[in-house]
Amino acid sequence: MLIPLTDLETAYDRNELSDKIEPLLNYDDKLNSALILVNIWHTRQISAHHGYDASQDILALIIKELLVYVKTDCCLLRTGNHEFALLIQNIKNAGHCQLALNKIIRDLNNKPLSIGKFTSKTKMSVAAALYPLQAITAQSLVQFVEIAMNQSEISNVSSVMYSEIMSERIIKRLQIESELDVAIQNKELEVWYQPKINSQTGTIYGVEALSRWRTRNGNFISPDIFIPIAEERRYIFDLTQGVLNTAFRNQKEWMAMGLNINMAVNISGKVIDDDEFVDLIEHCCGIWETAPQHITIEITETAMMNSMEESLNKLNILKKHGFLLSIDDFGTGYSSLEYFKTLPVHEVKIDKSFVKNMITSEDDMNLVSMMVGLAKNFSLKSVAEGVEDSKTFEALKSLGVDRIQGYYFAKPMPEEEFLTWAEYYLTNLEIDNFS
Secondary structure, three states, X not given: OOOOHHHOOEOOOHHHHHHHHHHHOOOOOOOXXXXXXXXXXXXXXXXXXXXXXXXXXXXXXXXXXXXXXXXXXXXXXXXXXXXXXXXXXXXXXXXXXXXXXXXXXXXXXXXXXXXOOEEEEOOEEEEEEEEOOOOOOHHHXXXXXXXXXXXXXXXXXXXXXXXXXXXXXXXXXXXXXXXXXXXXXXXXXXXXXXXXXXXXXXXXXXXXXXXXXXXXXXXXXOHHHHHHHHHHOOOHHHHHHHHHHHHHHHHHHHHHOOOOOEEEEEOOHHHHHOOOHHHHHHHHHHHOOOOHXXXXXXXXXXXXXXXXXXXXXXXXXXXXXXXXXXXXXXXXXOOOXXXXXXXXXOEEEEOHHHHOOOOOOHHHHHHHHHHHHHHHHOOOEEEEEOOOOHHHHHHHHHHOOOEEEOOOOOOOEEHHHHHHHHHHHHHHOOHHHHO
């Protein structure tokens, strides 16, 4: 028999949840109470395809399954539209609690649940924290299990036990979020440039503009850390606008000096999804009177997957207006010939994960050769990134790769350092080495 959702006690507010579990928390130095959050992923899809009542019936079935775990001094509360809190007792340690989480996932995740003729497989994630081993108050117990659930979402794993290191990460992340917002608004992020070299002539074809963040205390925060945060916190549009304006302004100054090279900027999928994406590119280009044919917009394969048709429409507009388009990290996404032939691009960038081992890995060598051949067959230019030694460069050159990017020639540099490097490089370039 199903229990109606309206009959299940609720605690939608976290303070209310703390108040309701606190009387059940009995301090014991040998046994713990475990607070478990159970998040059901797919109720919106069920509601959209089968109706709201169907999604609620599925949740009622899940409640029935979870009530099996409710014993003496335990409770099950509804804490959100598709989230439940389960308090269980007599947990010896974190390992014992992880076994309980594993059992819930094993018993319920992907389990077919049927309502009449409709059947749905349960999709869920679970997270837990312990009292008094980890938390010594009901409030901190709720806080810690929230942190564990957040870690589950970030890591895309189905079950997570809280650990102290998660709190340290959360505190650090919150600090980075706050400082990043201020840094973007105050235009404190820097734009560095990494050259792209014509593999056949040795001349500088262009540069890729890369965002770098040096905090006020002089420490660098890796783009691998701050770019995902900027995307998640919706700072990425303003960040990209800052990079475009700086890069296009510098390019205009370089052209006045006689350095006429292409400027490439990598664009996040979150920016592509924005309705103002095309206007952003064209507006920044107009401010600095930059010719579109001197600009390459780099986009990863995965960036286009969420809204393929809309992304293609935007890219086609940019191509029509004369901008060059490049597929970044080529080979790591969802490539297929059917998909590939629809892309309005001029260039593919072969991901460094294939390039770095191609000398020692026959498979990687064959893959790079295949990708270069594919580009040529579609009349596209090819760029190999992550080139770090002469053997790799010579191999890529012999395969017919058009452009090279990597530490073998130059690392990313601030503008002043890049201009010094470019002057020295062009002065000392031995063309014979590239013939």
